[in-house]
Amino acid sequence: MNKIPDMSVDLCGIHMKNPVMVASGTFGYGPEYADLIDLNILGAIVVKGISAEPWAGNELPRMVEVRSGLVNAIGLQNPGVRRFALEYMPFLRRYDTPVIVNAWGRSVQEYEEVVARLNDVEGIAGIELNISCPNIKEGGISFGANPESAAKVISAARKRTSLPLIPKLPPSVSDIGALAKVVEESGADAISLINTIPAMVIDVATRRPVLANIVGGLSGPAIHPVAVKLVWETWKAVKIPVIGMGGITVALDAIELMIAGALAVAVGTANFTDPSVSVKIIKGIEEYLKQQNMRCVRDLTGSLKN
């Protein structure tokens, strides 16, 4: 069969040309990579985490390479909703690619505030609620780590927007299925996972932590099998769509996550190694579907055999 397979997916009302997005924090706000790849080719762009007000992030060093990945503690530096809307949205609106905004706060009120402000910005297709960043002292992972606080944040955010709400879950919880169920019941339209895995690197010559924040989050090829397992468990637990991410480097990694249950995937750290990697992954998925005589990429989702 030589027909071009149908690559489109409908992710809780967000129409995507293909299931491949770029992950929050690895693609800036769009213009950073626009000279290197055609942003129109992407399924969606998930921009770097935004808070209601500007945030300075952590001290340096913020990133260190490890075998098969990197550990970062950027600390969510961002210009705040107002400047994001002014400086970046006009640029992003020029593209025929949905923009999903990763949003975070340090309290339930701050989550409400950032969601309410983003709700008024023209051209946003959805909000990825970051309840899993390991790199800030308050907020982030402390909300996603247990179902009760996750429910509180999501219910509060739900009241402030009609945009698709996509909580991003942390990998280091005892029962991801139970957490995902609560997230679904609290009003989420989809779930994305995994965020980075809490990690630490020590310089043995000085016996000091390498990162100024001491701890950070591990990403890259090293975490991919962890993501596959957690996506699979999440997919089994909920009916809402799952966006899979974690160490995707080649098309087969993305396909693996879709087989495990992801309707869409996000490419993260690999953008740093090769800015055109997402374009190659889109082509690779298409090739795979042709080889497998599959007409539609959506048939991959949850197609794991026993």
Place this chain on the structure above:
Amino acid sequence: MLDRFAGKHHTVPVMNIEQARILRVEELTTEYRTIVLDCPSIAAEAEPGQFVHLLIPNLQEATLRRPFSIFKVDNQTLSLLYKIVGRGTHAMSLLEKGGMINLMGPLGNGFPMPDKDAVPVLVAGGYGVAPLSFLAERLGRPGTVFVGGATSDDILCMGEFEKLNWEIHIATENGSAGEKGLVTDIFDAWLEERKNQGGHEIYACGPDGMLKAICERAVKHGWRGWISLDKHMGCGVGACLACVQKLKMDDGTVERVRVCRDGPVFEAGRIIWN
């Protein structure tokens, strides 16, 4: 966001990803190397102070590229000068002529050209001389260069500056070449005789301590100065925010800007040193 900090100078960011053939590798000293690459599209756009982001092919399990400032451009070729300091540069030193290497560039904003009546004054520490040597070549007129290092092995590119008739001042910490001491010592002595004269524009690249000292002097004497920062980078294009630097903005506020995208060249008076 681009070009907010580079004054009158404006570099249109034209980036490419190119698979380049290694034309030549040279061992300058035991620690310093040059590598010459055939990469026409990047070479055509490159300006002094800009850098390329290399994916080192034989560096196992590497996730990040490595940034190197551009040392020389000759038609279709690009040269890089580097010091073997870690895993990445060690792997790089094993690459051989004929091999291929993937690079992105040219990235960042280069050095603004000096006013046409100003005498360019360059201050280099170690391999920081690489982008300054490229600048000297593009300037088309001689100036004064200060070069410093730990030993005579760290004094590089003197032939290039001699060829262009530059006035050269050298300092080494152990006295094995030039004056004994820091490059800032010989710069200070020179400056003392000219501090009330205008008409100079400073360009510096080297370790942070040296750059900080140069910035202080530029500000103190009201000379225009430009420094190029050397920071560990992630993406190289401004997306990851691993390489930020505190900078004084026009409205007096302080912001963390991206060295890779908003720099690596900044106006001396804007840097907030920790």
